[in-house]
Amino acid sequence: MSVRQLWEGTDAKPWIRNLNGRTKLVFLFLYAVLMITIDNPRTLYILFLFTLLLHGLAGTSLSKWRVLILLILLGLWGSMLSQALFFARTPRTPLLVLIAPGTPFLGTLTGGLSVYREGILYGAVQGLRTVSMLSLGMLVCWTSDPRQLLNGLLAWHLSPQIAFMLVTAIRFLPVLASETEEILIALRLRDQKAKGPFTGIRHLPYVAKPLLARCLRRSQTLALSVVSRGSFSEKAARRRQQWDGRERWLCLLFLLATLAVVFSKISFLLSEQGLYAGPLRGFYDFSSLYL
Amino acid sequence: MRFVCILFAVLFLVRPALAACRLNAVFPYSMEHRKIEQVQGLGTVPLYLDLVCTDDPEEQTAALSVTVPEGFELLPKEGWRIAPDRRRGRCIWHMAAGYGRAFDLLYVRALEGTAAGNKEIQVHLSLTGTGPAGTSRTVPFRYLPDGGKEESGETSAAGGASSLAERRTAAPGTGTRKGDRFHWYIQSVTLPVDNQGNRDDRSPEGVLYVRDTLWENFRNRMTGERNNGYGVIFSHPAAYFLLDMRNPQQDVRLLRVRARLFDKDGRPVPGLVTAGRSDHESGEGWAGETGTGEGTAALISLDGRKMQAFILPLYVDPLQALEGEYRLRLTVEGNGQQKGMEIPVILDKEHSLGLLSVGVSFACLLLAILYLRDMMDCIRTIGARGAITAALFAAVSFGGVTVPATLLGDVVHALLGPFSTFFTGLLSGVMQYLLLLALLMLYRKPGVTALLFLLKFFLNGIFFGRFTPLGILSTAVYIAVLETVLRCSGFYRTERMDRGHMLAVVILLGMGDALIGFINLEQMMFFYRLYYADWYIILYMLVNGVLYSSIGGWLGYRTGEKLQQIAGE
Numbered sequence: 001m002s003v004r005q006l007w008e009g010t011d012a013k014p015w016i017r018n019l020n021g022r023t024k025l026v027f028l029f030l031y032a033v034l035m036i037t038i039d040n041p042r043t044l045y046i047l048f049l050f051t052l053l054l055h056g057l058a059g060t061s062l063s064k065w066r067v068l069i070l071l072i073l074l075g076l077w078g079s080m081l082s083q084a085l086f087f088a089r090t091p092r093t094p095l096l097v098l099i100a101p102g103t104p105f106l107g108t109l110t111g112g113l114s115v116y117r118e119g120i121l122y123g124a125v126q127g128l129r130t131v132s133m134l135s136l137g138m139l140v141c142w143t144s145d146p147r148q149l150l151n152g153l154l155a156w157h158l159s160p161q162i163a164f165m166l167v168t169a170i171r172f173l174p175v176l177a178s179e180t181e182e183i184l185i186a187l188r189l190r191d192q193k194a195k196g197p198f199t200g201i202r203h204l205p206y207v208a209k210p211l212l213a214r215c216l217r218r219s220q221t222l223a224l225s226v227v228s229r230g231s232f233s234e235k236a237a238r239r240r241q242q243w244d245g246r247e248r249w250l251c252l253l254f255l256l257a258t259l260a261v262v263f264s265k266i267s268f269l270l271s272e273q274g275l276y277a278g279p280l281r282g283f284y285d286f287s288s289l290y291l
Numbered sequence: 292m293r294f295v296c297i298l299f300a301v302l303f304l305v306r307p308a309l310a311a312c313r314l315n316a317v318f319p320y321s322m323e324h325r326k327i328e329q330v331q332g333l334g335t336v337p338l339y340l341d342l343v344c345t346d347d348p349e350e351q352t353a354a355l356s357v358t359v360p361e362g363f364e365l366l367p368k369e370g371w372r373i374a375p376d377r378r379r380g381r382c383i384w385h386m387a388a389g390y391g392r393a394f395d396l397l398y399v400r401a402l403e404g405t406a407a408g409n410k411e412i413q414v415h416l417s418l419t420g421t422g423p424a425g426t427s428r429t430v431p432f433r434y435l436p437d438g439g440k441e442e443s444g445e446t447s448a449a450g451g452a453s454s455l456a457e458r459r460t461a462a463p464g465t466g467t468r469k470g471d472r473f474h475w476y477i478q479s480v481t482l483p484v485d486n487q488g489n490r491d492d493r494s495p496e497g498v499l500y501v502r503d504t505l506w507e508n509f510r511n512r513m514t515g516e517r518n519n520g521y522g523v524i525f526s527h528p529a530a531y532f533l534l535d536m537r538n539p540q541q542d543v544r545l546l547r548v549r550a551r552l553f554d555k556d557g558r559p560v561p562g563l564v565t566a567g568r569s570d571h572e573s574g575e576g577w578a579g580e581t582g583t584g585e586g587t588a589a590l591i592s593l594d595g596r597k598m599q600a601f602i603l604p605l606y607v608d609p610l611q612a613l614e615g616e617y618r619l620r621l622t623v624e625g626n627g628q629q630k631g632m633e634i635p636v637i638l639d640k641e642h643s644l645g646l647l648s649v650g651v652s653f654a655c656l657l658l659a660i661l662y663l664r665d666m667m668d669c670i671r672t673i674g675a676r677g678a679i680t681a682a683l684f685a686a687v688s689f690g691g692v693t694v695p696a697t698l699l700g701d702v703v704h705a706l707l708g709p710f711s712t713f714f715t716g717l718l719s720g721v722m723q724y725l726l727l728l729a730l731l732m733l734y735r736k737p738g739v740t741a742l743l744f745l746l747k748f749f750l751n752g753i754f755f756g757r758f759t760p761l762g763i764l765s766t767a768v769y770i771a772v773l774e775t776v777l778r779c780s781g782f783y784r785t786e787r788m789d790r791g792h793m794l795a796v797v798i799l800l801g802m803g804d805a806l807i808g809f810i811n812l813e814q815m816m817f818f819y820r821l822y823y824a825d826w827y828i829i830l831y832m833l834v835n836g837v838l839y840s841s842i843g844g845w846l847g848y849r850t851g852e853k854l855q856q857i858a859g860e
Binding site for chain 2: 025028033036075077079081085087088089090091092109110111129130137138141146149153159161162164165166169170173176177180208209213215219226227272273
């Protein structure tokens with residue numbers, strides 16, 4: 001599967017493909033708010049499973065599932081590794097001492113570096129936040145055409161000039177990729193000593209200058225064309241996609257639910273600091289049990 | 292001259308005759324120097340002994356013996372030899388030549404059944420040396436047996452507290468000793484209270500807040516100090532606790548209080564420290580053995596009242612203390628007795644830097660919104676050609692920085708863990724700033740930076756679905772900090788940039804990126820509840836921020852110069 005195929009959102013089921021860009025953006029944003037509000041491992045896990053369920057309902061292909069699982073596992077492992085090293089709560093049990101606290105310089109500087117057993121578990125739980133967002137981001141990415149999201153942004157009064165620039169950037173991404181490849185081939189051909197699979201990496205620092213020079217020349221040509229057509233003006237037409245009423249209600253409901261969760265959590269945290277109000281006891285219980 | 296010599300000779304000869312030792316004995320002695328006339332009940336009361344020897348040319352040995360009246364006993368004390376009948380005690384003090392002073396407290400207790408009346412303690416001092424041979428003192432006092440009798444039930448109610456109470460059988464004398472008696476015990480411990488001992492109901496019980504000391508920790512580690520500035524730690528205790536003591540026998544004595552932290556498995560853990568001795572040279576008021584012991588220690592003085600409360604500070608070492616749930620074990624000990632109590636405590640670190648970072652991010656968001664107005668003006672100024680150039684640069688930035696960092700970043704992260712950022716930083720630091728400075732060299736206008744980062748944010752959101760609150764705040768921080776740095780450095784004002792000025796600008800941008808890295812890392816720790824060591828954050832700022840970004844900025848400047856030639860063709 002090529003990188004281009006990986007980012008195409010054509011094989012998703014129609015129900016999710018046809019959702020308005022605004023619905024997807026609202027859902028994504030509110031889900032991110034939930035992810036940073038909730039601390040309960042069980043709820044985080046359920047929310048993570050929910051993103052996987054959405055993938056299942058959206059008909060994500062097997063090859064994309066593989067990519068998704070790989071990214072999730074790598075993300076979780078990275079989080080577990082970093083928190084295993086930096087876990088700063090008790091109890092903590094060192095499994096492996098990488099730098100002993102008494103080691104000259106490094107030991108003094110770091111105060112010792114160990115892999116902690118409890119940190120691995122903590123990292124796995126906290127990593128659920130990032131992998132949930134990764135999973136949902138992939139879902140939006142695989143089920144949406146970039147124009148769909150762009151239209152959503154335009155409907156929310158994104159400046160037409162910015163929109164034009166975004167479209168230009170999106171349109172020219174594949175062109176820039178192929179140009180980079182051309183430059184790398186040219187550099188490799190000029191290099192007499194070029195041998196082995198990693199020779200391309202050596203040439204990477206020399207790619208920027210010719211690539212940017214081409215960008216500059218292309219922008220001159222494009223600018224002439226754009227100005228002559230009058231595309232780059234304030235009065236450029238805004239195409240607005242109709243936002244379905246049901247989707248709108250769904251977003252509103254989700255917004256209200258998220259606000260309730262955030263309110264519940266904040267009021268619970270305040271109650272711990274002494275700002276307690278009797279009528280909010282239900283919220284406190286809810287936060288304590290599920291958030 | 293002869294007269295002076297004679298005078299010195301006479302003084303030398305009569306000097307031993309001038310030597311004097313002054314023995315002072317007070318019973319019953321009050322720690323608060325209150326004048327107490329009588330001893331009541333079965334309480335332990337100190338006998339204060341103070342010996343001052345002056346003008347003796349040689350070191351002297353003082354043998355001190357104390358004899359208490361019948362019906363009283365001396366309690367064992369280190370440095371003292373107590374006779375089997377416990378009525379006589381003896382100790383040796385070595386007095387320095389010229390001026391020597393020694394003092395001690397010896398505890399005396401009445402036995403049960405001792406009759407009321409006037410009593411006397413005999414103190415005898417014998418000295419070896421050139422000075423006086425010795426002296427005696429008689430310390431009279433009045434004894435009343437009433438006090439403390441009613442408290443016998445209360446003392447036995449000190450259950451739960453561990454005890455090393457004296458287990459002695461009756462001894463010869465007019466009265467009898469009562470074994471297994473608690474003379475004092477801990478009634479309760481309240482944590483936290485203020486320095487007046489008042490409990491604030493708004494503050495959670497048993498929670499100790501530890502200061503956020505990222506900067507101090509790093510500075511001290513670099514200078515090789517073990518800890519934070521002790522002046523700060525000991526001027527601001529983490530909390531005070533109220534130790535409510537019961538003293539049914541109305542003992543008057545000094546006790547040692549020790550507070551230590553234990554984990555759930557019962558192992559002692561570091562975190563609490565003790566104030567050591569102070570000196571004038573350190574300037575901060577704390578030096579020497581400060582902070583070497585595990586736990587906070589203090590001395591308290593029972594003054595003979597049945598109920599007494601003590602407000603004691605708890606000093607927490609922010610470098611050693613880790614967040615978590617512990618048991619705080621309080622031990623009160625003195626003269627062979629030891630009482631203890633454990634209470635659950637939670638050590639909570641103040642994430643003030645995380646909160647501050649989030650606050651700064653929101654301020655940056657407001658500033659970025661202001662800069663976005665400049666950005667719209669900038670789009671009009673640079674025209675279609677400039678806008679398309681910015682869009683293509685943003686595309687290169689997205690394709691060359693964000694995409695590889697997202698796809699390969701996870702793999703590298705899995706292999707290198709947190710240290711992967713030093714690898715991916717080559718892209719996000721060097722490449723990112725190369726593109727930014729190259730674009731700025733072509734269009735040196737306020738708003739260009741904001742434009743580039745905004746386009747990158749939208750591309751990231753559209754392709755990777757990263758329209759998240761953290762993403763918005765992070766982009767806002769980039770825009771606000773970099774635009775501010777460029778404006779303040781005079782980058783936009785100067786007509787022609789020389790290399791020296793440009794070098795200063797790229798170093799400032801590097802420092803700005805270090806600040807951005809710090810804010811973004813702190814708010815990520817805050818929102819995602821992650822832990823990163825302070826040294827890692829600083830290393831991240833220095834390498835990813837200052838080093839990579841400055842290099843990238845300089846390369847961008849050189850690339851921009853070449854691109855200016857192409858643009859002019």
